[in-house]
Amino acid sequence: MKFCNILLTSFLFTGCYTLEQGVGQINLFVNQKPIDEVIQKNQEPQERLDKLKVVQPVLEYAKSEIGLTPGKSYQKYVPLKDPYVTWIVQAADKRSLNLKTWWFPIVGSQPYLGFFNKESALKEREKLLKENYDTLVGGVSAFSLLGYFPDPLYSSMLDHYTMPQFIETLIHESLHRTLYIPNYYSFNENLADFIAKKATKQYLDLHPELNQDSKKYVEEYQKNLVAQKKFQEYLVKIKIELNQFYENAKENREFKNEQIFLAEREIKFNKIAAEYKAFMNGVEIGTSYENSFQNGKINNAVILGYSIYEAKQEPLEIAFKNSGGTLKTMLKNLEVCLSSSPKDEEDLWQRVEDCQKPVSLGEHKE
Known part of the structure; x- marks a missing residue:
């Protein structure tokens, strides 16, 4: 985390x-x-x-x-x-x-x-x-x-x-x-x-x-990116499974009993921990994802805590390319594209992907 x-x-x-x-x-x-x-x-x-x-x-x-x-x-x-x-x-x-x-x-x-x-x-x-x-x-x-x-x-x-x-x-x-x-x-x-x-x-x-060594830094960064993408896949997978479990739990009379519900939920969490290493297939070793989803240390707050940071990098990469591969231009463009409040999360990320307004670097306030 x-x-x-x-x-x-x-x-x-x-x-x-x-x-x-x-x-x-x-x-x-x-x-x-x-x-x-x-x-x-x-x-x-x-x-x-x-x-x-x-x-x-x-x-x-x-x-x-x-x-x-x-x-x-x-x-x-x-x-x-x-x-x-x-x-x-x-x-x-x-x-x-x-x-x-x-x-x-x-x-x-x-x-x-x-x-x-x-x-x-x-x-x-x-x-x-x-x-x-x-x-x-x-x-x-x-x-x-x-x-x-x-x-x-x-x-x-x-x-x-x-x-x-x-x-x-x-x-x-x-x-x-x-x-x-x-x-x-x-x-x-x-x-x-x-x-x-x-x-x-x-x-x-x-x-x-x-x-x-910038090459070593980049290698570590790229290695972490590979693990991050795989981690995101696993995060999406388990969130779909858990959402389905919670929806089904609403209709299950037995799960009105909190102890029974939590015991069944713990089985789900233990399965997430048990399958994590196999899903990652070693790409997590030596990265910040190596010790994620440990048995007995999983709950909804943990899963959603990961979700805050493991969201989206791809739209930002698109915005970077739309800005000619220049960080200063990208940042200024985003300031323009996001100058009005987004309607929601989807609208925000769409604006990021579409953001390619040409801006003179000299316009930026230092």
Whole structure:
């Protein structure tokens, strides 16, 4: 499950939840230090310092070559005591593949709640369990404040990634600050993923002094893409099977008994785990999909959590080709094509595929 690049918008919510998140965010801001000062003092581990030194060059590249607008973000650094900067909680219905969402001002519906404290996340999980939801809790290494406040760099962003992955994360999060479509979280994540990976390859090719093998990065990326496509096939397959199971369960009197229903559902989940490796046929080995769908660790929230990120890359590839294979043109074109609110998810993706409005690169705001 990928939690590394999720957006933390929950601090915009109202009520006690907002208060707790606001205090957490303020505590992070209080502890931030200018990156230049951290590098000069040379008191961090060398691996962290090496990544901090590439931040400014990567951001300059992202602005000039892609048209991203990171603003004043990533100028400061926050060392964390914990391995993750925050934790998220997701929930889904037990009797249908329906992911619970929460609505937030400005950004719209989001499929999770975020917490700066793991105990608070687990407390929320217990609350959702009592409300009869399936749940999922995961750590987050990076998030974006979407331009409302400057984002600092967190030590979790440095510690959980290789140098290429760190560069990719910087570009990914900067993309969220540049183009974000409220209510369409899957599109936002897929777009950021698509552009960040292509841009990282370009950046590594331009900077051999980093001693990072761009060919190896591309090989790993391509290997992951093959596994991703196969994983998507399996995801579609099991969702069709589970949807049919849940529809049939509505007519099955025996399944009105919750224990009997859940026991039968667990058999379905165990079958998903048992058949996963055979379906993937080894293409998942050495990729982020290697340990997906583990026995005893599957529920509707897990399945739908995967669905957020394993949606569509093909329409974005079409938009990229329609833009002459230039990321900066692609991004500007998408800003135009998506300037009015889509009617629904289908309309949004169709606009992406059809997006080929020629735009002068000089028109882009730097």
